Amino acid sequence: MVRPDDEVERDLVHLVVEKTLIKVSGATCDLVGATLQQKYGCYFDGCLEHPEYLLDVLGAIYGTSAKTVVQSILDEVNALSMTPKLEQFHSVLARFAC
Numbered sequence: 001m002v003r004p005d006d007e008v009e010r011d012l013v014h015l016v017v018e019k020t021l022i023k024v025s026g027a028t029c030d031l032v033g034a035t036l037q038q039k040y041g042c043y044f045d046g047c048l049e050h051p052e053y054l055l056d057v058l059g060a061i062y063g064t065s066a067k068t069v070v071q072s073i074l075d076e077v078n079a080l081s082m083t084p085k086l087e088q089f090h091s092v093l094a095r096f097a098c
Helices: 004-024 026-040 051-078 084-097
Strands: none
Touching (some): 004 026
């Protein structure tokens, strides 16, 4: 059973990732979303549970420049109240960005 808090966290991550990618460009956001869907069968809402999917797709699209995008996502996540799931998401992305 999915708890309401889980849905809120999932939706927050979805919005943070999408907002960050739209700042890069709408086409980039579409490409990352389509690649997530094609490769992993999920969209931005799957990133909380599987941040490695997002990192893989960003790495494939941006190469070493993915770290800049990931850092922008981390900056947005830092502005949120941290829950254990958000802390785990943040931790996985932070290891990539270093």
